[in-house]
Structures are given as C-alpha cells and as structure tokens.
Amino acid sequence: MPKGLKPTLATLAIAPALYSLLGFLVLPGAALQVINRQLPRFVTQPASLERLEFNPFTLELTLHRLRLGEAGSEQLAFERLYGKLNWDSLWRGHLHLAEVHLERPQVAVLFDRRGGLNLTRLFKLPASPDKPEEPAGEPFPLRLDRLRLSGGQVHFRDLRPSVPVEARYDALDLELRQLGTLPDDSAELKLQASGPNAGRIDWSGQLSLMPLRSSGRLDIDQAGLRTWWPYVRDAAPLELEDGTLSLSSDYRLELADGLRLRLQNAAFKLASLALKAPDGRPLARLQSLEVGNAALDLDKRQLSIGQVLGQGLEAWAAREADGELDWQKLFAPRAAERSANGEKGKDEKEEKAAKNAGNSKPWQIRLVEARLRGSRLHLADRQPAQAVELQVGPLDLALRDLDNRGQRPFRLELDSGIGRQGRLKAAGQVQLSPLAAQLQVDARDLDLRPAQAYIAPFIRLELRSGQLDSTLKIDLKGAEKPALQVDGRATIKQLHTLDTLKQRDFVKWRQLTLENLSYRHGEQLAIGRVELDQPYARFIVNENLSTNVSELLIAQGEQQPAQSPQKNTAQPAEKQAGPPLGIHIGAVAIRDGSANFADFSLKPNFAAAVQQLNGHIGSLDNRQPKPATVDIKGKVDRYAPVSIKGSLNPFDPLESLDIATRFQRVELTTLTPYSGKFAGYRIRKGRLNLDLHYRIEKGQLNAENSLVLEQLQLGERVDSPDAVDLPIHLAVALLKDRQGRIAIDLPVKGDLNNPEFRVMPIVWQTLRNLVVRAAQAPFKFIAGLADGGADLSQVEFSPGSSELDAAARRNLDLLGKALKERPQLRLEVEGTSALASDGPLLAEQRLEREYRNLYYRLLQQRSERLPAGADELRVPDGEKAALLESIYRSRLKQPAPTEWNGLGQEQRAARLREAVLGSWEDSTLLLRQLAQARAASIKAYLVEQAGLDDQRIYPLDVGISEASPAAHVSVPLQLAGG
Numbered sequence: 001m002p003k004g005l006k007p008t009l010a011t012l013a014i015a016p017a018l019y020s021l022l023g024f025l026v027l028p029g030a031a032l033q034v035i036n037r038q039l040p041r042f043v044t045q046p047a048s049l050e051r052l053e054f055n056p057f058t059l060e061l062t063l064h065r066l067r068l069g070e071a072g073s074e075q076l077a078f079e080r081l082y083g084k085l086n087w088d089s090l091w092r093g094h095l096h097l098a099e100v101h102l103e104r105p106q107v108a109v110l111f112d113r114r115g116g117l118n119l120t121r122l123f124k125l126p127a128s129p130d131k132p133e134e135p136a137g138e139p140f141p142l143r144l145d146r147l148r149l150s151g152g153q154v155h156f157r158d159l160r161p162s163v164p165v166e167a168r169y170d171a172l173d174l175e176l177r178q179l180g181t182l183p184d185d186s187a188e189l190k191l192q193a194s195g196p197n198a199g200r201i202d203w204s205g206q207l208s209l210m211p212l213r214s215s216g217r218l219d220i221d222q223a224g225l226r227t228w229w230p231y232v233r234d235a236a237p238l239e240l241e242d243g244t245l246s247l248s249s250d251y252r253l254e255l256a257d258g259l260r261l262r263l264q265n266a267a268f269k270l271a272s273l274a275l276k277a278p279d280g281r282p283l284a285r286l287q288s289l290e291v292g293n294a295a296l297d298l299d300k301r302q303l304s305i306g307q308v309l310g311q312g313l314e315a316w317a318a319r320e321a322d323g324e325l326d327w328q329k330l331f332a333p334r335a336a337e338r339s340a341n342g343e344k345g346k347d348e349k350e351e352k353a354a355k356n357a358g359n360s361k362p363w364q365i366r367l368v369e370a371r372l373r374g375s376r377l378h379l380a381d382r383q384p385a386q387a388v389e390l391q392v393g394p395l396d397l398a399l400r401d402l403d404n405r406g407q408r409p410f411r412l413e414l415d416s417g418i419g420r421q422g423r424l425k426a427a428g429q430v431q432l433s434p435l436a437a438q439l440q441v442d443a444r445d446l447d448l449r450p451a452q453a454y455i456a457p458f459i460r461l462e463l464r465s466g467q468l469d470s471t472l473k474i475d476l477k478g479a480e481k482p483a484l485q486v487d488g489r490a491t492i493k494q495l496h497t498l499d500t501l502k503q504r505d506f507v508k509w510r511q512l513t514l515e516n517l518s519y520r521h522g523e524q525l526a527i528g529r530v531e532l533d534q535p536y537a538r539f540i541v542n543e544n545l546s547t548n549v550s551e552l553l554i555a556q557g558e559q560q561p562a563q564s565p566q567k568n569t570a571q572p573a574e575k576q577a578g579p580p581l582g583i584h585i586g587a588v589a590i591r592d593g594s595a596n597f598a599d600f601s602l603k604p605n606f607a608a609a610v611q612q613l614n615g616h617i618g619s620l621d622n623r624q625p626k627p628a629t630v631d632i633k634g635k636v637d638r639y640a641p642v643s644i645k646g647s648l649n650p651f652d653p654l655e656s657l658d659i660a661t662r663f664q665r666v667e668l669t670t671l672t673p674y675s676g677k678f679a680g681y682r683i684r685k686g687r688l689n690l691d692l693h694y695r696i697e698k699g700q701l702n703a704e705n706s707l708v709l710e711q712l713q714l715g716e717r718v719d720s721p722d723a724v725d726l727p728i729h730l731a732v733a734l735l736k737d738r739q740g741r742i743a744i745d746l747p748v749k750g751d752l753n754n755p756e757f758r759v760m761p762i763v764w765q766t767l768r769n770l771v772v773r774a775a776q777a778p779f780k781f782i783a784g785l786a787d788g789g790a791d792l793s794q795v796e797f798s799p800g801s802s803e804l805d806a807a808a809r810r811n812l813d814l815l816g817k818a819l820k821e822r823p824q825l826r827l828e829v830e831g832t833s834a835l836a837s838d839g840p841l842l843a844e845q846r847l848e849r850e851y852r853n854l855y856y857r858l859l860q861q862r863s864e865r866l867p868a869g870a871d872e873l874r875v876p877d878g879e880k881a882a883l884l885e886s887i888y889r890s891r892l893k894q895p896a897p898t899e900w901n902g903l904g905q906e907q908r909a910a911r912l913r914e915a916v917l918g919s920w921e922d923s924t925l926l927l928r929q930l931a932q933a934r935a936a937s938i939k940a941y942l943v944e945q946a947g948l949d950d951q952r953i954y955p956l957d958v959g960i961s962e963a964s965p966a967a968h969v970s971v972p973l974q975l976a977g978g
Contacts, residue, residue, distance in 0.1 A: 020056065028052045042124050045069045059085040068122060069108070075118055079104040079151075086145075094141030094182065104151040105172075111158040139181045139210055149174035154193075161230035169195040176207065183210050199223030199246070211256035219248040225273070237330045238283065241274035249294075259298065266294035277330060287312025293368070301363045308370035314393075318380035365404040372397040384453035393417055406432025412439070420863065422446040422467075428474075435478030441488075443470045448492070460552045461506060464496040464860060472517070484521035490514045499538070499548060506552070510534035516586070524582035535593045535613075580622070583651075588617035590632060610642065611635050622651040630659065638936075639950050640666040640687075657696040664689050665951060668712060682715035685828060685954045701750050709742040711826070715957055795938055796968040799834070800841025802933035804941055812938065815973070816946025827942070828974040831935030831958035833927040836965045842930060843920035847887070847913070851875045854883045880909075888912045891919050924960065931958030934971050 032052040039047040050065035062082045069075035080103040086096040110118040152172030158165040172193040179187035191203035205216010225243035232238065249266035253259075268291035275283045293306025318326045376393030393416060400411035409429040416424050424446070428439035448466035455461060472488035496508040509532055516528025540548040593613030615632030627647035634642050646659035668686030689708040694701070795808050804812070815827075855875045859866055867873060875883070888896055892915060900908050920926060935955040942948045961969070 022056070024054065024056065027056075028054045039068075043068055044122055044124055045075060046071070059087065061085075073108075074106055075108040075110070075122055077106040078102055094143060097142070097144045099146045099148070100144060101146075101148040101150070102152075104153070105149060106153045106155075108155040109157070110155075111160055113159045115160055141182060143178075143180040143182065143185070144176065144187075145178060147174070147176035147179055152193075154195075161234050163230040163233065165228060165230050167195065167198045167227050169193045169198055169201075171195070179207065179209070181209050184208070185210065189214070189216065197224035197227050199244070205251070211254070213252075213254040213256065215250075215252040217248065217250050221246045221248075237278055239276045239278060241276060243273040244271045245269070246271070261296065261298040263294065263296035266296065267292045268294070277326075282314075282316055283327075284316070285312070285314040286310065287374075289313075301361055303363065303365045305365075305367045305370075307368065310370075310372040311374055313372060313375035313395075314378070315376075316378045316380075319383055321382050323383055363404065367399065367402040367410075370397075370399040370402070381453070384456070386453045386456065388450045388453045390450055391417075391419060409436070418443075419447045419450075435476065435482075437474060437476040439474045439476075441470070441472045441474055443468055443472075445469065445493075448495070458554055458556070460500045460554060462498040462500050464498050464857075466495040467493045469493065482521065484519070486517065486519040488517050490517055499552060501551060502548070504538060505536065506538055506548070508536045522581065524584065526582075526584040526586075528586040530585055530588045532588070532590045532593065535590065536595065538596045538598075540598045583620070583622045585620040587619060590615055590617075593634065609637055611638060615644070618647070620650060625649060625652065625655060627656050627658070636663065636666050640664060642666075655696075655698060657694060659692075659694050661692040661694075662690065665710075666690070667955060668709065682957055684713045684715035685956050686710060686712035687951075687954070699751060703749070704747055705745070707742075707744040709744075711954065712742060793974075794970040794972045795934075796970050797934055799837040799965075799967075799969055800845060800930070802930060802937045804937055809941065809945075812941050813946060816942050816948055820946075820948065827948075827953045828956050829935045829938050829953065830956040830972050830974070831931035831933075832961060832969060832971045833931040833934070833958070834961040834963050834966070834969045835922060835927060836963060837969050838927060838930055839921040839923075840917070842923070842926045843917040846920045846923075846926060847916060848875075850887045850891075851880055851883050854886060884909060884912050884916070888916055891916055927960045928958050931960065931971075938971065938973075 029052075031054075032049060035049050035052070039049070045068055047068045048066070049063060050067075052064070053062040054060070060082070061084075062080060063078075064080055065078075066081070067074050067077045069077070080101070082099070082101040082103075084098040084100075086098050089096040108118060112118075150173050152169070152174070154169040154172060156165070156167045173191070175188075175190045177188040178185070185208060187207045189203065189205050189207045191201065194200040200219075200221045202219040202221075203216065205214055205218075207214045223245045225245055226240055229240040229243075233240070246269040247267065250264040252262040252264075254261075268289075270286065270289040273284070273286040273289070275285070277283055288309075288311045290309045291305060291307070292309075295304045295306075296302070320326055320329065373396050374393075375395040375397070376391070377395065379390045379392060381388040381390075395416035396414070397416075398411070398413040401408065402410040409431040412426065412428060412430050414424065414426040418424050423442075423444040425442040426439050428437065430437045430439070446468040448468055449463050452463040455463065468490070469492075470488060470490040472486055472490070475483075475485040475487075477483040491514070492509075492512045494510065495512065497506045498504065499506045511531070511533040512535075513529075513531040513533075514527050515531065516526070518524070518526040518528075538548065542548070542551070590613055594609065594611045595613070597608050597610070611634065613632060613634035615630075615634075617632075618629035619626070620628045627649045629647050630644055632644040636642055641662075641664045643662045644659065645661075646657075648657045648659055649655060666688040668683045668688050687710040689710070691706040693704045695703065795804070795811065797803075797808070798805065849871075852871065852873045852875055856866065856869075856873055859873075885896070896908070896912060900911055903911065932955070935958065939950070939953045939955060942953055943950045956974075
C-alpha cells in the first residue's frame with residue numbers, strides 16, 4: 001500500500017460518519033437549543049420549539065410543535081414543518097426547495113378596542129440602523145416545487161366594533177406547486193377552508209410572484225352574515241336576524257404596474273336575510289337574491305351582470321307624521337355623527353376625491369336581466385290625520401338591459417297586487433337619460449278608499465267604496481320640456497260617498513267609464529266617451545238657504561309664501577302666458593241615473609226624487625264654440641216623465657244655449673211647500689205639465705215657457721210673507737178650461753250680462769195670462785160614485801205598515817174593476833197615518849234601520865263581505881248594546897245621564913231604548929213618510945196589478961190622525977170625474 005494511502009482511506013471512512021453525526025445529531029440539537037434560547041429575545045409571549053430533525057444526505061429539515069403564546073391560547077403555532085432542499089441549489093444559483101409541508105398551523109389575529117394587532121406585538125425586532133434608501137434590487141431567487149399547508153386553524157377577533165366580531169376557520173388546507181420568484185414562474189394553487197358560521201372557501205388557480213399576478217376561481221359558500229354584521233351595524237342602524245352569503249367567480253389579478261382585476265362567470269347569492277330596526281320592528285326580509293353570469297374589469301371600470309333573481313322580498317316603509325321616511329330617520333343620526341366627526345380634513349378629502357374622479361373615467365355598469373318574484377311591501381303614511389296603510393304584493397318585477405348611463409332603453413315588467421283585491425301591471429321600455437318611457441299600464445280593482453285620508457282635509461266626505469280599473473298606454477319624453485302622453489281607458493266602479501255631517505249618501509254610481517282617454521301634457525285632455533251607469537246625487541237647500549255642497553267644503557287658510565315681489569310676479573306670469581289646457585269630450589252617456597232634491601227652507605220641507613235618467617250629451621270642446629247636443633229622459637217620483645233636449649256649450653253658456661225641458665204629469669202635491677210659500681195655499685191635488693225652452697245668444701235670453709195644470713185643487717191656507725196678494729182660489733176656479741186644465745204661457749226676455757235684469761214684466765205677463773184664461777174657462781163640476789158591493793171608500797192598513805193585506809187587495813181589485821168600467825172617474829188617495837197607532841211601531845222600525853245602517857258601516861270598516869244594502873243584514877243581538885249607545889248620542893245630541901252608569905246592562909239598555917224610541921214616536925216626518933208610502937202602495941197596486949192608467953189616480957196631501965190606538969188605520973179614498 002503506498003505511503004499516505006491508508007490515512008486517506010481512513011479519512012474518507014471517518015468523514016461520512018462525522019458528517020452523519022454532525023448532521024443527524026449535533027446540528028439539530030445545537031440548533032434547537034439556540035432557537036429556544038433566542039426565541040425570548042424576539043418574542044413577547046412564551047415560545048418554544050419541541051424538536052428539530054435534519055437529514056444531511058437528503059437535505060430534509062423537520063420542526064416539531066412550535067408554540068408562541070400562553071399554553072391553551074397560542075397566537076402562532078404548528079405541529080410540524082417539513083422542508084426539503086434540492087442539491088442543485090449549489091450550482092444553479094437559486095434556492096430550490098423540493099417540498100415544504102406545514103401541518104396543523106394555528107394563528108390568532110386579534111384586534112383590541114384601540115385597533116392594536118396582536119401579531120405586531122408578538123415579535124421584538126431589533127431596530128435597524130438608518131440607511132439611505134436604495135433602489136429595489138432583484139428578488140431573491142427561489143423555486144419551490146410543492147408547498148402544502150394542512151389542517152390549519154385561524155382565529156379572528158376584533159373588539160373595535162360595538163359588538164365584537166369573532167370567526168374561526170377550523171379546516172384550512174393549502175397547496176402550491178412550482179412556486180418561484182424568477183420571472184414568468186407560475187404556480188398551481190389550491191386552498192380550502194371552512195369553519196362554523198364562516199362558510200367554506202375553495203380557491204384554485206395560478207399564482208406568479210414576478211410579476212405578481214394570479215388567475216383562477218374563488219368560491220365562498222354559506223358564509224354567515226351575523227359573524228361580520230357588526231361592521232355594517234356600526235355604519236348603518238340595521239339589526240340582522242339571519243342571512244348567509246355565497247359567491248363564486250373566475251378571476252385574473254395583476255399588480256405589476258397598478259391594480260388590475262378581472263372577474264368572469266361571477267355569481268353571488270344572499271339567502272334568508274332578515275333585517276330589523278333597533279326598536280325591534282321589521283324592516284326587510286329576503287328569501288334569496290342570486291346574481292349570476294357577472295363580469296368585472298377594474299382597469300376598464302366595467303361591470304356586467306347577466307342575471308339577478310330575487311325571491312320572497314318583504315319590506316316595511318312608512319312616512320311619519322313630520323313627512324320623513326322612517327328609513328330616512330334611521331340613517332339621519334348616523335349621517336349627522338359622521339358629518340360632525342368628518343369636518344376636520346373635509347376640504348382635503350373632497351379635493352382629493354374630485355381630483356381622482358377627474359383623472360378616471362366613469363364606471364360602465366350593465367344589467368342584462370333582473371327578476372324579483374313573490375315580494376311584498378308594507379307601506380304606511382302617518383302624516384294624514386288618519387293613517388293610511390297599503391299592502392303591495394305579491395309583486396313580480398323584471399328588468400332587462402339596464403345600464404348606469406341610462407342612454408339606452410331598458411325593458412320593465414311589473415305585476416303586483418295592491419291591497420286586498422287590486423292588481424297592477426306595467427310593461428314597456430324606459431330610458432333614464434334623457435328620461436323617456438313607453439309603458440302599458442293595466443290596473444284592476446284598485447281600492448280608492450285609501451284616498452279618504454287625503455281628501456278629508458278639504459271636504460267633509462267619506463269615501464265608502466270605489467274601485468279603479470284602467471288600461472293606459474303612457475309615453476313620456478323628458479328633455480328640457482317634458483312631454484307626457486297617456487292613452488287608454490279608465491273605469492271607476494261602485495263609487496259611494498257619504499255626507500259625514502248628516503250621514504247621508506252624497507254622490508255615487510255603479511260605474512263611470514272613460515273611453516278613448518287621451519292626455520297630452522299641457523296641451524289637451526280628450527275623452528272619446530264618458531259613460532255613467534246608475535249615477536246618483538243628492539242636493540239639499542238648508543234652512544239658512546245654504547246648500548249641502550257648500551257646507552261640506554272645508555275652508556282652507558290663506559297660505560302665501562314669504563317671497564320677494566320679483567319672485568311672486570315673474571314666474572307665474574310666464575306660466576299663464578300659454579294657452580289653457582284643451583278639453584274635449586266626444587260624448588256623455590247616462591244610464592239609469594237618479595237624484596234627490598230637498599229644500600228645508602220651506603215649511604213643510606220639500607223633497608223630490610228623479611229616477612230612470614237616461615240619455616246622452618254630445619261632443620264638448622272648450623276650444624271650439626260648437627254647442628253640444630243634449631237628449632236626456634227620466635221620471636220624477638217614479639211616474640212623471642221628464643226630458644231635456646237641445647244644445648249647450650258648458651264652457652261658455654252665455655255665448656250659445658238652446659235647451660228644451662219638458663215635465664209631464666208631475667204630481668202637484670210634491671210642490672206643496674212652494675205653493676205655500678209663494679201662493680199662500682197648500683196643493684191638495686193636481687198634475688203639472690211644464691215645457692221650458694231657453695235660448696241664449698251672446699248673453700241675450702229668449703225663453704218660452706208653457707205650464708199646464710191638470711185638476712188643480714188647493715188646500716188650506718199657509719201664512720207666508722212671500723205669497724202674492726191675489727184671490728188664488730177664485731183664479732184657479734175661473735182659469736180651468738173644460739178639461740179641467742190651466743194653461744199659462746210665460747215668455748222671458750232679457751240681457752243676462754245686465755245686473756239689472758228686469759223681472760216685473762214676467763210677473764205682469766203671468767197675471768195677464770191668468771186673467772185671460774179665467775175669462776174663457778167655464779166652471780164645471782162632475783161627481784160620481786162607484787160601489788162594488790163592499791165599502792171601497794177606504795183601505796185599512798196594519799199599524800206601522802204600508803203593506804196591503806189580503807182584504808185590502810180584494811177591495812182594490814173590486815175598485816179597479818169598477819174604475820175600468822167608468823173611465824171618466826178619477827181616484828183620489830189621501831194617505832193617512834195615526835200618531836197613537838203608528839208612532840210606536842214607526843219608532844221601532846226606525847231603530848231597527850239604525851241598527852242595520854250602523855252595523856253595515858261597521859262591517860265596511862272591517863272590509864267584510866257585504867250584501868247589496870243594509871236592509872239585507874241581520875244585526876246580532878250581541879252587537880246591539882254598543883250600537884244603541886251610539887244611536888242615543890246621535891239622536892238625542894247628548895250623552896246618557898250619569899246616573900244610568902250604575903244600572904245593570906239590561907236596565908241601562910232599556911233606558912236607552914226607551915229614550916230613543918220616545919224621540920221618534922211623534923216624528924211628523926216618519927208619519928208623513930208612512931202616509932205617503934200607504935198612498936203609493938195603493939196607487940202601485942191599482943196601476944201594476946189592477947191595470948189602471950196612472951193618470952187616473954191622484955194622491956192627495958197626507959194626513960196625520962191623533963186618534964186612540966186601533967187595530968187598523970184607514971186611508972180614505974175619494975172619486976172624482978174627469
């Protein structure tokens with residue numbers, strides 16, 4: 001063996017052993033001691049590393065159980081860290097790690113109330129000497145074939161919000177392949193994390209460090225919003241009851257020369273969201289909100305949303321008494337607080353924001369399709385004296401092709417319930433800039449009663465019912481001068497208004513239809529045809545000569561804004577410069593109309609009813625002076641025909657008018673109050689035929705009026721200061737012609753523009769005609785009797801009733817047969833009622849009607865299903881006690897005596913009932929109405945059952961008897977010749 005070879009071989013044999021001993025035992029042990037000894041110098045919390053392993057041949061390093069922090073509450077820890085270095089790092093010029101595996105790492109990210117982060121206080125790093133800044137060099141060359149993190153745990157807690165935020169991820173797994181710091185190195189990345197109420201995170205893609213960029217897909221599933229909501233709650237006063245969030249997206253992120261972010265196929269889902277106000281009232285609930293097929297380009301500032309689908313939204317909103325929205329009030333205190341806290345540095349922030357806004361182009365946001373299904377809105381308005389509540393839903397809303405610039409039209413579709421029965425649909429195109437819309441709007445059964453709260457300050461009227469139907473096409477173009485066009489059809493059904501002062505019907509109709517409706521903003525309102533089906537109106541002259549219409553109106557205070565004279569005069573003058581709105585109505589049709597007229601300034605009171613009004617009014621136009629034709633027919637008090645024919649211009653009646661009105665066979669007994677006031681006598685019987693022909697040309701009146709009185713007979717004298725000083729009885733007796741008629745021609749001429757229009761020539765012409773007619777009319781008297789074998793001179797009625805019993809019908813059958821055989825005879829019916837017999841029963845009936853009317857209104861307020869009228873109701877006995885209290889106060893105008901408070905319920909009810917009945921037992925109005933109803937029943941039976949001509953039956957003025965109670969009340973009949 002050559003000299004020196006043996007030591008060499010020995011060295012070669014010992015070197016690996018020493019290398020193994022040093023690598024496997026010495027270096028790990030020494031390094032572990034150094035690490036554990038040096039950790040307290042750099043860490044503020046207890047820290048320890050349990051074990052360190054190193055394989056010098058494979059260059060594998062393993063660290064076991066590192067702990068930073070108190071036992072049981074470590075802030076940074078792991079169970080095992082494994083790393084393997086490749087040998088080629090020695091000659092390739094960069095650090096090449098084959099694998100790094102971190103098992104069960106734990107990290108706690110904790111913010112205290114002042115914003116301090118625990119991790120920044122965990123390490124004590126030595127201060128570095130001040131050195132001048134040097135330009136950034138090349139990054140440290142590193143390549144990592146595989147990085148794994150498994151079983152990680154993250155604990156996050158933030159004490160800065162008013163309610164601490166705390167979240168945990170208990171299963172965090174991360175894997176990176178081919179990570180490097182060399183240019184264009186790209187790593188494959190996979191990350192999965194999940195935790196209670198924090199949802200699940202799945203992240204996969206590519207990651208490049210030089211330059212820093214990443215692309216891939218991120219999914220977050222079922223993240224609980226309650227965990228993170230305190231951040232929102234401190235910014236907005238909204239309490240979260242429940243809610244989860246899920247999102248997913250393909251992304252591409254670059255940070256080389258600024259932030260560049262692109263999202264593709266992004267999706268977002270919000271589920272089971274429930275918000276409430278701090279006081280506990282609900283604000284909004286949402287079953288789900290899904291956003292799909294979204295894309296974002298941060299560099300180009302573009303956002304595209306393919307689809308938005310909302311399901312089951314329920315929201316509450318109200319306008320408070322001061323006019324502000326409750327949502328607005330929720331955010332007002334926070335806005336004021338932010339404003340107060342943000343005064344310092346506000347100018348700088350605004351200047352910076354303005355600068356940034358000027359340097360960047362505006363965002364482009366496009367929404368392809370959005371749908372909202374099954375939503376409900378609970379709206380309330382507490383500003384009116386009577387709060388209004390409106391339920392909207394179920395509501396379906398769809399939007400298509402919407403963008404934030406608003407320069408392209410988007411599609412809108414709306415289908416919603418309104419109230420309990422209403423329905424509203426809208427569909428069409430809408431553009432925001434410039435504002436434009438083409439919509440088809442259909443409404444069905446919209447309840448008009450909520451409008452009651454808004455009309456109440458102006459008129460004492462109760463809107464009992466009413467529904468709106470409409471089919472409208474709306475075209476809106478908003479530029480400097482907005483242009484609105486509305487075309488279609490509208491119907492108001494079952495309108496019923498009540499005079500709240502007297503609790504009487506005021507105006508109502510079965511249906512009002514506006515056909516071919518056309519509105520042009522500021523230019524014209526055109527209605528092709530107006531149809532009124534079963535309209536009704538009540539007009540009353542009160543004792544002081546005021547009307548029910550005037551007393552219903554509520555006087556409004558003068559409110560003039562405190563403005564300078566220039567502002568008060570300049571702008572209104574411009575507004576009034578344009579032409580007035582053109583109004584055109586093609587035709588007005590009236591079907592089965594009716595009206596009630598009463599004059600309470602007369603004694604006795606006058607009342608008349610007009611029924612069966614049918615007819616039409618021709619074209620009306622305020623821009624064309626052409627008069628409209630009028631042709632209306634009806635009946636007064638059921639039998640007397642009335643007709644109105646001619647032409648008029650309602651927009652300028654003094655320019656042109658030609659109207660002929662004819663009343664036929666009007667019962668003169670109806671006019672008794674007027675005859676008493678102006679003639680000094682009641683009318684016992686008679687009929688009136690009245691022809692009125694009024695012509696006006698440019699304010700000049702030329703009227704030809706003809707009155708024919710048939711079978712006029714005056715009754716007793718009435719003291720009246722307005723009665724004419726003429727022998728009325730003598731004039732009537734002399735002026736009757738051979739047919740028992742009095743004909744009066746009454747021409748009237750004058751200038752309606754002259755305030756001193758002369759009336760005396762009219763009076764003298766009337767007297768002249770009366771004298772002339774009296775001289776030509778002979779006095780004749782015809783009397784005859786008919787007897788069918790029974791006493792037909794009277795008809796007996798049960799007390800309190802106007803119904804004919806079997807005996808009465810038999811007698812009237814005999815009377816009708818006799819009158820048919822004697823066509824010259826005429827029947828006079830004197831309706832009669834007896835105070836002693838009818839009074840108590842009438843009071844009972846009136847009380848029952850009051851029960852039904854009040855109960856009917858109560859059911860209306862409850863929105864219960866109701867019959868056609870109150871007469872079809874049956875009032876439960878249990879409801880009558882409360883109703884009786886109301887009837888007593890309304891009827892007697894005072895509360896019940898205090899001494900009745902100690903009575904039992906039945907005794908008190910008996911006292912109330914006795915007082916109410918006593919107030920009606922001697923009612924002259926009820927007794928007269930009963931007497932008139934009895935006369936009407938007799939006439940109706942003879943006309944409709946016995947077949948007599950209604951012209952042969954004359955009801956006389958009714959009578960009220962003071963006789964003692966009897967089993968029947970007799971209505972006397974009288975016969976007269978033609």
